[in-house]
Amino acid sequence: MFELSDDRKGGRMKMDQAGSSRLRRATVGDVARLAGVSPGTVSNTINGTRKVDETTRARVEAAIAELGYVPNIGARQFRTGRPSTIAVISSMPAAIAAGPSRLGFMMEIAASAAISALEQNVALVLVPPVPEPAKALRNVAFDGALLVEPAADDPFFDILEGRGVPVVGIGEPPASRAIPYVDLNYRETADLLVRHLHEAGAAHFPLMLGASARRSYEVMEEVYRTHAAVAGMTPTVLRVPEELGEEGAEKALTDLLAARPEIDGILVPVDTLASGVITALRAAGLDSVNGERVATRYDGIRAREERLTAVNLHLDVVAGLATRRLFEELTGVVASRIIAAPSPQLVLRR
Numbered sequence: 517m518f519e520l521s522d523d524r525k526g527g528r529m530k531m532d533q534a535g536s537s538r539l540r541r542a543t544v545g546d547v548a549r550l551a552g553v554s555p556g557t558v559s560n561t562i563n564g565t566r567k568v569d570e571t572t573r574a575r576v577e578a579a580i581a582e583l584g585y586v587p588n589i590g591a592r593q594f595r596t597g598r599p600s601t602i603a604v605i606s607s608m609p610a611a612i613a614a615g616p617s618r619l620g621f622m623m624e625i626a627a628s629a630a631i632s633a634l635e636q637n638v639a640l641v642l643v644p645p646v647p648e649p650a651k652a653l654r655n656v657a658f659d660g661a662l663l664v665e666p667a668a669d670d671p672f673f674d675i676l677e678g679r680g681v682p683v684v685g686i687g688e689p690p691a692s693r694a695i696p697y698v699d700l701n702y703r704e705t706a707d708l709l710v711r712h713l714h715e716a717g718a719a720h721f722p723l724m725l726g727a728s729a730r731r732s733y734e735v736m737e738e739v740y741r742t743h744a745a746v747a748g749m750t751p752t753v754l755r756v757p758e759e760l761g762e763e764g765a766e767k768a769l770t771d772l773l774a775a776r777p778e779i780d781g782i783l784v785p786v787d788t789l790a791s792g793v794i795t796a797l798r799a800a801g802l803d804s805v806n807g808e809r810v811a812t813r814y815d816g817i818r819a820r821e822e823r824l825t826a827v828n829l830h831l832d833v834v835a836g837l838a839t840r841r842l843f844e845e846l847t848g849v850v851a852s853r854i855i856a857a858p859s860p861q862l863v864l865r866r
Contacts, residue, residue, distance in 0.1 A: 542583040551579040601657065602842060603641040604629055605672050606664040609759045610645040612726070612788045620787070620816035621831070622664055625686060628835035629662060636843055650675055660842045662686055662835075665700075666693070668729035682845035686838050688731040696845065698838045698855045702732050705827050705860045706739035709783055709811045712825060712862055714747060718781025718809050722752035722772060724765060724793065726786055732813075736785055752776070756789055765792025766799075773800050781809035787818040787826075794822050815863045823865045830858040 548555045553572060560566040561576040568576070579585070604626045622642070630640040638659075646652040649671050661676055665687035673693055676683050685697030713721050723740045725733045737753060744751035754772065756764040765784070773779055773796065784790045790812040797810070812819050815826035834857045844851045 542585040544585075546583055547576065547579045547585050550583060551575040600637075601639045601641055601659055602629075602633055602839070603643050603656075603658040603661045604664065605643040605661050606645060607649070607667055607670045607672055608645060608665070609761075612645075612758045612761060612786060620818070621814050624816070624831045625662070625664060625835045625838075628832040629839045632836045632839035638843075660684075660846050662838050662842060663689075663695070665730055665732055666690070668692065682842065684838050684842040684845060686834060690729065690731060694853070696841055696851070696853045696855070698834050698841070698857050700732070700829060700834065700857060701860050702735035703739060705813060705829070706736045708827060708860060708862050709785070709813065709825075710739055710743045712864070713781050713783055713809060713811055714743065716781065716809050716825075719747075719749065720776070720778045721749075721781035721783055721809070722754055722776075722779065724754040724756060724768065724782060724784040724786075724789055726758040726789070727755045728758055732785070736783075740783065758786075761788055762792035762795065765789035766796045767792075769793050769796040770799065773802075781811075783811050785813040787812045787814045787816055790824060791818050791822065794824075819863070819865075825865050826863045828861040828863055830860070833858055 544555045544558050547558045551558065551572075553576060557568060557572060558576055558579075561568045561573050562580075604622065606622050608622075622644075626640065626642045633640045641656065641658050643649075643653065643656075653675060658681065660682045661672070661684075663670070663672055663676070663683050663685050666673065666685060666689050668690040670690075673683075683695050685693075685695050687697065687700040688702060689695055689697055723737060725736065740753070741751050743749070752772070754768045756768050760767075765788075769782065769792070782793055784793050790810065793810060810822075811825045813827050813829070815828050818824070819826035837855050837857060841851060841855050843849075
């Protein structure tokens, strides 16, 4: 058989005995023959399943480079049973998760999760907000999933459960879903923000939340109402449907300011809604309320650009913890259901 090198698609152009040419992907056997070793040694070199001496490893790697060999991930997974892909998923509507923030919260998690996954030779799929998740994921394969701050009626719960896919939450899930999760310290974060606004001199500040049933909202409201009772402040909770995004937040605060001109601060944990709040404040000529007396939770692009007090949630560490916990689920390791994350830190901006 006469062999011609061809770099296309990492394969080799070969001419069969009938004289016709075809593009064939290089195999483990091809690498083994060129390196003068067994196919098992090639497999051990690629997968790290057994120790291979440096001289042999160098020969195998040189053969891989010469042949342009690319491992067949699907076949390897079938043989070994090891996971090859995990997903990062959020059900938060695009009006919140996308826009100017460019999936900021989710992307920060995904970037660190991808690094942790690659350390295990696993790829990561980012599933952005989609209107019909079951349809969108119909032909997308993954072995496990990180579910970001799921809602009580989160559609991904049923989708993932139907597939039998192990799931780890980032943030506390609803009580009805007993999945492992990384604790995002909801109560501690809420206490930081509420106490900050009080110490900054805000005596009449509302709380603006999304309208979905998420544990982070529940805890934030509990802490806020407790503070209001202690401080003698009338609690005001605004709920804005997430799909209305910035415009919904702007209208809600504009209406409140018309009825309550004494408002001197606002706690708005969702950073997209915080952008709408800033627009409403500027329209009302209340720029002086900015920064110190407008507090949001996630210290992302919006908080930095608008100079808003926010919280460092250490999402890079959180993502690594969640990814490692997911690998434990995938490999059958028994581990704690709740994983502690670093304490949140207030990022004060004046």
